[in-house]
Amino acid sequence: MKKPAPMSFKPDLAEAAKRWEAYWQGEMIDRPVVWVTAPRKGHIPVHRYGYREKVFGNLDEIIDNAIYNAGGTFYGGEAVPAYFPSFGPDEVAVFCGAELCWNDHSSNTNWSKPYVDNWEDVLPLKLQQDHPLWQRMLEFYRKAAEKMSGKMLVMPLDLHTNMDLLAAIRSPEKLCMDLLDVPELIDRAMADARSVFPQLWNAIVKAGRMEENGYANNTYSPEGAAVLQCDFSCMMSPDDFRRWVLPALEEEAEYVKHVVYHWDGLKALLHKDAVIESKGLHTMAFVPGTGHGAHI
Secondary structure: OOOOOEEEEEHHHHHHHHHHHHOOOOOOOOOOOOOOEEOOOOOOOOOOOOOHHHHHEEEEEEEHHHHHHHHHHHEEEEEOEEEHHHHHHHHHHHHHHOOOEEEEOOOEEEEEEEEOOOOHOOOOOOOOOOOOHHHHHHHHHHHHHHHHOOOOOOOOOOOOOOHHHHHHHHHHHHHHHHHHHHHHHHHHHHHHHHHHHHHHHHHHHHHHOHHHHOOOOOOOOOOOEEEEEEEHHHOOOHHHHHHHHHHHHHHHHHHHHOOEEEEEHHHHHHHHHHHHHHHOOOOEEEOOOOOOOOOO
């Protein structure tokens, strides 16, 4: 295992890293890994910024507040201090050309506006390197990594990639029809979506200094860790999931190395055999949905 970089907000990181390494290897040292956080005595937290403020606000102020809050938090067991510099769940679609839309009554609710009317007109899909929000995100990562280095980590993006990316730019209902009507175009679109992932991943890893400092996303590894997902899978048949989504997830897992798969909704359980048989999807985090029990 790569030696973890020290963090002042997690003085026992070396011990936690050993337990995480055992976890990723399917082993256990003397107990399960646990993630416990609590405010330190006397600490009064300051404002936690939402998506709108991250997109339009002062990045230095946002980062300084995050550091202050993390410094006033106890990280017990294998919990690791980390910050999530996300612009929202559809941020990858936005970086590929979709418009970011807002709820006027919430600073923490946004979505992307689908823009694909005809796949032939937009393929190949590309990460728009000069997009102002992509450039802002890279600046966000660089600033956060500089200020947080030696104290805490910076998390990866909200990785709604593969078929979730296509759903965000086309609309879920139209994409459902496309799977039946123009599967050959979905083959091409998915190939493009898969080519976007390593560009995203490598860019944020570099900007966030993750190879130097480590990776965290409610898990930890000094070598690579992230949450992968495909929420659109709840609207797919098992055959379509195996054709388009599973290969993409396994490919993404090769880049990430240590994966938690975010399994969203009861209907997504239709793909349980494929997910369990997969290469690289180490841990399953199941979200059954409102009224169907607690997260697992």
